[in-house]
Amino acid sequence: MSLTGRALLASAVCIALTIFFAALATAAESVEARLASCLECHGAQGQSEMPLVPSLGGQPEFYLGVQLLMFRENIRDVPPMNEMLQGASNADLQAMAAYLKKLPAPAPPAGGADQARIDRAKAVIEQHRCNFCHSSNYAGGENVPRLAGQREDYLAKSLRDYKSNARRGYDASMADVLYPISNAQLLDLAYFLSRQR
Amino acid sequence: MFKRLFMKRYFVIAAMLVGAVISSAALAQQADKPAAPDASKPIPSMQPEPTTVPGRPDIPNAEIAQKLRNVAPLPFGAPADKLPVAELKVPKGFKVDVYASGIPNARSLRLGDKGTVFVSNRVLDKVYAVVDKNGKREVKVIASGLDRPNGLAFHQGTLYIAEGTRISKLEKIEDNLDSPPKPVVIYSDFLNHQSHGWKFMALGPDNMLYVNVGSPCNICEPPETNGQLRRISLDGSKAEVYVRGVRNSVGFDWNPVTKELYFTDNGRDWLSEDLPEDELNRVTKMGQHFGFPYCHQGNFTDRELGWGRSCDEFEKPVALLGPHSAALGMRFYTGKMFPSQYQNAIFIARHGSWNRTKKIGGDVVVAKLNKDGTVKSVEPFLTGFLKNNEYSGRPVDVQVMKDGSLLVSDDHAGAIYRISYGNGKVPGN
Numbered sequence: 352m353s354l355t356g357r358a359l360l361a362s363a364v365c366i367a368l369t370i371f372f373a374a375l376a377t378a379a380e381s382v383e384a385r386l387a388s389c390l391e392c393h394g395a396q397g398q399s400e401m402p403l404v405p406s407l408g409g410q411p412e413f414y415l416g417v418q419l420l421m422f423r424e425n426i427r428d429v430p431p432m433n434e435m436l437q438g439a440s441n442a443d444l445q446a447m448a449a450y451l452k453k454l455p456a457p458a459p460p461a462g463g464a465d466q467a468r469i470d471r472a473k474a475v476i477e478q479h480r481c482n483f484c485h486s487s488n489y490a491g492g493e494n495v496p497r498l499a500g501q502r503e504d505y506l507a508k509s510l511r512d513y514k515s516n517a518r519r520g521y522d523a524s525m526a527d528v529l530y531p532i533s534n535a536q537l538l539d540l541a542y543f544l545s546r547q548r
Numbered sequence: 549m550f551k552r553l554f555m556k557r558y559f560v561i562a563a564m565l566v567g568a569v570i571s572s573a574a575l576a577q578q579a580d581k582p583a584a585p586d587a588s589k590p591i592p593s594m595q596p597e598p599t600t601v602p603g604r605p606d607i608p609n610a611e612i613a614q615k616l617r618n619v620a621p622l623p624f625g626a627p628a629d630k631l632p633v634a635e636l637k638v639p640k641g642f643k644v645d646v647y648a649s650g651i652p653n654a655r656s657l658r659l660g661d662k663g664t665v666f667v668s669n670r671v672l673d674k675v676y677a678v679v680d681k682n683g684k685r686e687v688k689v690i691a692s693g694l695d696r697p698n699g700l701a702f703h704q705g706t707l708y709i710a711e712g713t714r715i716s717k718l719e720k721i722e723d724n725l726d727s728p729p730k731p732v733v734i735y736s737d738f739l740n741h742q743s744h745g746w747k748f749m750a751l752g753p754d755n756m757l758y759v760n761v762g763s764p765c766n767i768c769e770p771p772e773t774n775g776q777l778r779r780i781s782l783d784g785s786k787a788e789v790y791v792r793g794v795r796n797s798v799g800f801d802w803n804p805v806t807k808e809l810y811f812t813d814n815g816r817d818w819l820s821e822d823l824p825e826d827e828l829n830r831v832t833k834m835g836q837h838f839g840f841p842y843c844h845q846g847n848f849t850d851r852e853l854g855w856g857r858s859c860d861e862f863e864k865p866v867a868l869l870g871p872h873s874a875a876l877g878m879r880f881y882t883g884k885m886f887p888s889q890y891q892n893a894i895f896i897a898r899h900g901s902w903n904r905t906k907k908i909g910g911d912v913v914v915a916k917l918n919k920d921g922t923v924k925s926v927e928p929f930l931t932g933f934l935k936n937n938e939y940s941g942r943p944v945d946v947q948v949m950k951d952g953s954l955l956v957s958d959d960h961a962g963a964i965y966r967i968s969y970g971n972g973k974v975p976g977n
Contacts, residue, residue, distance in 0.1 A: 413620070420623045424673055425693065441624045477603030480818070483613040487601055494620035516742050519696075521671050524618045526742030527817075530765040 382446040389435070397454030398500075405505045409456030409490065409497045415448035417494060417521045426519055456490075457500040459546045472543030475536050479528055489547045494521060499547035506541035615905040619939060621671060625652040625962025632940040636932040638967055641887075644930065647955055647966035648678045648685045654957045654964055656748065656877060657947035658700035658707070662722045665947065666690075666707055667957060667964065670698045670746045675709055677725050678964065690721065690728040698798075699749030701757055703782060710749035710759050713738045715784065734784030739764065739773055744796040748877070753807050756781060760811075762796035767816045767841055769853060775840055777811065777831075793837035793862055799877040799945065804892055806921055808832060810866070812875040812896060815844055817903040819851065826875040827865035828896070830921060836863045867923040872901035873909035877945030877957070881914075885952025886969050892917065895954060896926075897943035900934060910934040912943050912956055930956060930967060 392401045397408020407415070421427035423436040423444065436444070476482055481498075485491050489499035498506065512518035513525040514537065520526060529537070601607045628649040636644045648665075654676075656668040665678040675691040691697070691709065699710025707718045709731060716731035738747075744762030752758050756779040763770040775794055780787040790809075800811035809831040815824035824844035839846065839862035841853045846864030849857050869875040878896040893916045900910030912930035915923050933941040941958040948954055953968040 413623075417620065417623045426671075426673055445624065473603060480604070480613070480616075482601055482604075483607075484617040486614065487610050492614070493617070495617060513742070516740050516745075520742060521620055521623075522618050523742045523744065526745075526764075527766045530743060530768060 382443070382450050385443075386447060386450060394454075394457070398457040399502055399505075402502075403504050403508060404502070406457035406501055407451050408454040409500070410452065410454075411492050411495070411497070412448045412452040413493045414491065414496045415451050416445055419444040419447055421519075421521065428519075456497065456548070457502075459500045459548050460503075464546065465542070468539050468542050469546075471536070472539040475532060475540060476543075479532060481528070481540070484524070489544055498544040501545055503541050503545035506544055507538055510537040510541060612905050615937070616903055619900070619902045619942075619960075621653050621942070621960050622962065623652070625650055626960075628963075631961055631963050632933065633965070635935070635940070636930060636965070638930055642967055642969050645966050645968070647964040648687055649961075649963040651676050651678075651687055651964065652962040653959045654962050655698050655944050655959050656700045657945045657955055657957050657964070658702050659947055659949065660702055660707070660722045661705065663950065664722050664725065665955065665964070666700050666702070668697050668700050668709070669694075670696055670959065673697065675700070675707075677721075679725065688725055690725060691718065691731055694731070696746040698746040699759060701749045701751040703751050703755065708734075708749065708751075708757055708782075710747040710757075712742075712745045712747070713740050715749070715757065715759065715780065734782075735780050735787065737787065739771070741774075746798075748798045748800065750800055752779060752809070753802055754779075758790065758800065758809070760794060760797040760800075762794075763840065766818065767850065767853065769841060777809075790834055791831055791836045791838060793839045793842075795840040799875070799896070801879050801894070803830075803917075803921060804880050804882050808921060810878070810880075810894060812869065812878055813838065813840070813865075814874055814876075815872070816841070816850070817872070819844075820871075821904055821906070822871045824848070825868035825871050826873050826898075828867040828869055828875065828878075828894070828915060828923065828926075829863065830866045831863075837861070838863050838865075866921075867915055867926055869896065869898065869913070869926065870901075870908050872904045874899035874901060875909075876943075879946050879948055881948055881954070883948045883952025883954070886954075889916065890914065895929065895946045895948075897946050897956060899942045899944055899959075900939055907934055907937050907939070910939045910942050912946060930965075933958075 392404050393399050393407045397406055399406040419436060422432040423439055425433050484495045485498050491497040514529040599609055601610055601613045607613050628646060631646055631649060633644060633646050638644055651667055653669045653672045654667050655670045658666045663680060667676040667678060673692050673694045674689050675697050677688045677690045679686045694711050696712040697709050701708040705720050707721045709716050714733050714736035716733045718729055718731055721728060741764035743764045747759050749757055749759045758777055758779050761774050761776050761778050763775040776792045777790040777794055777797060778787055779790045794813055796814045797811045800809055802809055811829050813827045813829055815826050827845060829838050841850055842857040843849055843859040843862050845868055847859055849859060876897050876899050878894050881890045881893050881895060893914050896913050896915060898909035898911050898913060901907050910933040911928060913926050914929040915926045918924050933939055939960055942960040943956050944959045945957045946954055953966050956965045
């Protein structure tokens with residue numbers, strides 16, 4: 352997308368958000384309407400075009416519910432998300448997760464298949480069993496997120512934040528598994544996983 | 549108020565968008581930026597999962613690999629009418645009731661002098677107080693916004709809370725449950741690590757706070773500051789290493805007769821379906837080393853870090869508690885309600901395995917001791933949470949109540965159960 356295109360998109364997002372906040376003032380609102388503004392950033396078709404904002408398509412409902420809860424409780428520290436979810440009830444969060452799980456899985460970017468990086472990533476995955484919990488097709492399941500087709504910048508940031516203990520997990524699995532993995536290997540993992548479908 | 553919040557949110561989002569546009573501009577200038585997906589093609593549906601695990605010929609099929617996935621607690625707990633109380637089994641003469649529910653991620657238990665039951669969180673941020681009023685139990689949040697506040701200790705009206713990187717206290721808490729003070733930090737000399745970063749804590753017979761400082765990994769040579777039990781004075785001014793070679797202990801208590809400390813320790817993951825077993829250890833002398841990461845379960849050396857070592861260098865466990873069973877909270881039974889064979893026996897909550905295809909644990913066992921402090925037997929006590937390889941509850945901690953009944957916390961469904969014996973009066977009935 353061109354720079355102009357991105358600026359246009361951002362403007363559209365601003366307009367949509369304004370509408371959303373106006374709508375917030377009305378008491379009753381469907382989950383779908385509430386999520387419309389969220390999906391301006393996260394991608395209405397499950398695929399985010401926004402740097403560092405994850406695609407939500409194809410994520411398991413359990414994982415989505417856990418992340419929404421962690422944002423509301425300020426356990427996962429991402430200020431815009433923490434702000435957005437203040438005051439949401441457990442039922443709201445569960446309804447959001449139930450809606451979001453239906454978004455189609457994101458498509459990987461075309462091209463960019465650097466075989467050396469792919470081979471290095473595969474070796475790390477085999478050694479550290481990423482494909483046990485995240486599944487052989489990286490679709491995740493239950494409390495384990497989908498990785499296939501996720502934004503590369505978001506994957507790299509998440510992995511770095513888990514390794515540095517900046518991101519608190521719902522459990523400590525990621526901190527355990529990343530302990531012996533180097534930062535260079537993390538970038539290879541993000542490169543490879545973002546290109547899976 | 550609402551408008552201010554409204555504007556604040558708007559500002560945060562606007563700032564985020566400006567950031568996004570700037571980083572987009574930077575990205576657009578990179579020659580090799582990843583191409584955007586072709587919008588003319590439909591978004592592919594998920595690929596079917598291969599039946600094998602690529603690169604892992606040692607794992608027969610993908611289904612087995614997935615069974616080794618961590619088991620996460622239910623984020624919103626389970627409603628009271630969905631608790632499996634009818635399926636729970638205890639020895640003849642005992643009875644199980646729901647003591648309290650709707651406490652998501654209910655972890656460690658601690659009893660106040662005035663009968664308040666304090667309940668901690670590990671994956672969430674709260675400490676709760678459960679108050680019994682004529683058999684009806686009220687659950688109050690007394691602290692929130694905490695960092696993995698798993699450990700609780702109580703001394704002369706003050707509740708001590710062990711968080712991921714600090715210990716804080718709430719003074720005169722039982723007199724102020726409805727308007728609790730803010731926690732005051734007394735000690736914070738801990739590294740920040742998510743892996744085994746949550747802490748168990750208890751008050752020793754010497755009026756020191758004992759706390760585990762876990763190993764920041766599954767298996768590694770832990771830093772000097774970790775892989776230990778530490779004891780800290782109540783004002784936080786003095787701290788010393790009590791014992792070393794501990795991977796991650798999430799439960800300990802003192803033998804009421806010998807005053808020796810007994811603690812559970814969780815064995816490493818990913819070694820084998822059946823090895824190593826979790827340990828029950830006994831400290832007979834300060835400064836002892838219990839083997840991690842060189843020796844597991846007292847009788848075999850680690851496949852990577854154990855070369856050139858012998859298990860004879862280290863203290864051996866007094867009992868083995870099952871492979872990957874996650875033996876956590878434990879208490880010596882000092883109540884009067886249960887039959888005499890349970891006097892000074894240890895009740896141990898086994899959270900239940902995740903790193904094993906055929907799950908084990910998810911129960912409470914009882915370890916009966918010989919006069920010399922060695923273990924005579926380990927027997928099942930509370931079972932029934934594990935059915936068809938799935939948990940309907942996962943015990944974390946136990947607490948002996950003043951009337952001699954035993955509470956069991958369950959962090960999966962967010963509930964507390966009460967086990968009584970004989971005609972032990974059951975509050976609420």
